[in-house]
Amino acid sequence: MSDKLHNKATQVGHLGRAPQKFMGAVNTPVFRATTMLFPTVADLEAAVRGKYEGIGYGLHGLPTVTDLQNAIAELEGGHAALAVPSGLTATTLPLLALANPGDHLLVTDSVYGPTRRFCDLHMKRLGVEVSYYDPLLGADIAREFRPNTRIVFAESPGSLTFDVQDVSAIAKVAHARSALVIIDNSWATPLNFRAFDHGVDVSVHAATKYIAGHSDTLLGLIVGSEATFPKLHRLWTDMGVTASSDDCFLGLRGLRTLATRLARQQASGIKVAEWLRTRPEVNEVIHPALPGSRGHELWKRDFAGATSLFGIVLNPVGKACIDALLDGMRLFGMGWSWGGFESLIIPIYPERTRTASRWEAGGPMLRLYVGLEDPDDLIADLADGLARLGGQVATPR
């Protein structure tokens, strides 16, 4: 089913399911299976040679898993996809699969923290050179290339700072130098950024976030191009890191409502962000979909929509005031991750992790995730919170 024929809301409802294969059940059931019995010795021997048509062992090929993989690959326009047990497995497995000792890996300075740690500890240990690039370089990333640069790892908008990258320009530079581009596309999801149309070779998702969508499932997805997929598939098979059928079932369930949730969350997120912009306590709102925000022009050029994770910079204020703001929130919870139905808020310190670029903001930062609540209720919660910055008494939770 091509997206030339159907819009996104229709696609997410219909991709990756075939009710007639499962007694008419609308949703592909959870397959709990390890041992698969072969009808004949000839079949068993075919499986040993990799020529068996059926599923040889429950580690690979169960329908709940393959249906999710096929749906995501088609949605994003990639060749094929792999489901893995977490978003972090999705960011790290392609690095292991595609880099060799002696290669140089260029990673965005705005990368998700645990991905950065994996590069610094493990890729380096395996003999891969790692350096970081300013996410705003665009085509100027050429000056960061070394003769042995084989992979660029991008993330756009970036974790914490939401820097939007010129992915097409980066991919052009990389391909001219025989390097591959991997992108962490978790923020946009396959619906809002079609990574392969921008020249990306591997797109990865923390499906834990918007795709699963309910803060109850750890899940990662890796979508490869035709050229990269065999190596990704080889390592995925040899490490045995498939996602479980239960989690893929929840991933598929989340996918069915993804377009609807994102449409609502885009609108609510923009409403909350615009309101925050009017507040004297707020120095800057960093939300790529807001005209005038950092990253807006590239976002407008390349993205089909926005999600609801963004940042704000407060005017300089003491820690105790920020703690009072956060401790008293009634609807916004404080916690890692995002993508569920509930709104979240945390303090962030992007300047602590950067090494290739300086992060300049005019004050302390908060990251907001707008969930499915009524945006006016969220605004009221934030209004009370901002009032607490001035030292007013916090309302108990």
Ligand SMILES: *Cc1c(COP(=O)(O)O)cnc(C)c1O
């Ligand atoms: C959360 C996140 C991940 C990791 O996902 P987990 O499922 O929590 O391991 C990777 N990349 C980005 C951008 C994320 O926000």
